[in-house]
Amino acid sequence: MPADPTPTTLTAEPGSSSKAHFPLDAKFPVYAIAWTDDSTVLLAGGGGSSRTGVKNRISMYSVDPKKRQLSLVTEHELSKEEDAPMTMAFDRTAKALVAGINSSADQLKKGVNENLRVFSYDEKSITYEKRKQTFTSVDPDHYQANPALPFARLHRLTSIRNSQKVTAFSRSTPPLLAAGSTDSQLSLVTYPGLEDVLPTLQYEKEEIYDADFDDSGDMLVGTSSNKLCVWSTKVADKEATPEPLQVIERPVLKKELACTFRAAKFGRAQTAFNLYTVVNASPATRVRKPPAGSQKAFVSLWDARAWKLLKTRTVSQKPVTAFDVSEDGTLLAYGSSDLSVGILDAVTLRPILTVLHAHDFPVTSLKFNPSASILISGSADNSVRVIEVPSPGQRGGNSTTYTVLFTLLILILAILIQMTFGEDLLRVARSVL
Structure with missing residues (x-):
């Protein structure tokens, strides 16, 4: 089945939503989002290796919230034999873009999965540069859906079990690059050389959900369901097995509730000494209809110098699937499996804005633009939502x-x-x- 052409302009339907936010039909499942500047966004995703006619791509759009539209600038079409890009990070100074893309089924059978893909970009093009395999285990016979996509099997929008789950650039010069996998491995490499900084970090059969650097690039936090490990990126012996600087175990609320980490990110700029964590709680045993109040998600604020918990706020009655911190460190954003998107004050954790039905399926990715004036969320329902963030004066301080x-x-x-x-x-x- 031939792929449908990418529309050059995505425009919101008249009266489709409030003045502050609007949905757009992207025409493909969106799994990763990144901003190159304040008005240019990258959307990555596609139909994977299935024969759906939905091509895998990284698309660059200019954003015009006043006209309520996205205009296509350029697009890089990816192989239809490989998985769709499930994660993405970029370095604005180097104009470098890195995506997590699984190799083709034929390559996987040979034990090869060159999951880390490097691209360069400018104002008019996205260019492939090179690739590297950052984890050692390849299992083509097992599949696992993105946690934000409980419906994935129906649509075959699945990813290889041992796939790249998270990608992150440090803000140091030169930058470092971290890649976490569903197969319990967290890699730290240099950029642009892609040389190992540390031996591969193992998380004991736990999927890596998130990874993030502090503002200085001296610390890396890796998140699995049961624990957060904070690692130093400054090592004297690259061959020695590193020990984490800090380990935070998942909280225990009640015996009947199971808590798991979903994300952890350092603050930025004025909140650089903060660490924000997302925990999802659910019944400890499987039940057909969970009782009221047995499912919820909460965001916690930690002092990343004393590793002391400062405050916690419940943000949703369903699991959180995506999380972001604005570049100025003032705002937090989350997407929930109840289909909502929310924005919090990064100092008080006070809610600033909530969009109750942002998508038809749970959010797979969301990202603030550099000035934190716009938040865009994406979903596997082929949609993105553009949200104009309230100005500091509109937030109530x-x-x-x-x-x-x-x-x-x-x-x-x-x-x-x-x-x-x-x-x-x-x-x-x-x-x-």
Whole structure:
């Protein structure tokens, strides 16, 4: 079946949603999102190696929220014999794009899966550069769906069991590159050389769900369902088996609930010393209809210097499937399997915006643009949603702003009292305050 051509413009239907956000039909399952600049976004996905007629691709679009549309700039079509790109990361300085793509079935039978694919890009093109296999185990006979896609078997939108699950660039110079797999392996390599920095990190038969670097690039956190491991990227002996700097075990709420990690990301800029974790809770034993309140997801804020838990907020009554931190460190975004997308204040964890039915299927990926003015989410239902993020003035301020304003108010009040009523009344006022 020949693939359908990619539309040059995606435009929201009139009256399709509120003024602050709108859905668009991307015409292909979207698994990964990245921004090259404030108004240019990359969407990656496709139909995999199935004969659905949906080609695998990485598409670059210009974003115009006022016109409520995306315009195609360029597209790189990928092999229809291989898996769709399931994860993607980029380095803006090097203009480098790295995607996780499984090799063809024939290559997998030979024990080869060159999962790490490197591309370069400019304003008009995306160019393939090279590839590398970063994990050692290849099993073509077992498949596992993306956790955000419980319906994947019906549509054959599956990924190879031992596939690249997460890709992350550090913000250091030169950058480092991390790749985590469904087969318990986390790799750390240099860029552009793709040389091993550490021996492959093993997670004891646990799928790697997320990986992220701190702002300096000195620490890497890798997330599996049962634990978070924080690793130093500065090593003297590249052959020695490294020990983690910190291990955070999954929380235990109640015996009847099983908690698992879904994501962990460091803060940025003003929140650089924070670590944000996402935990999904569900009944410890399988039940056909889970009782009310037995499923939920919560986001926690940690001090990444003292490794101390500071605060936690429940964000959804269903598991979270995607998570992001804005580049300025002020905002968090999550997608839930209840089909919603939410934005939180990164300091207080206070909800700022929630889109209740963002997609027809759970969110597979979401990403803020560099200025955190736009958030785009994607799903395997062939849709993306463009969300205009409320400006700082529209958010009602964060805890720091409230503290400053309250302090100024108290000082002004104290001065007025002193000028009007004298020291005796001021002492009484101070005792009350």
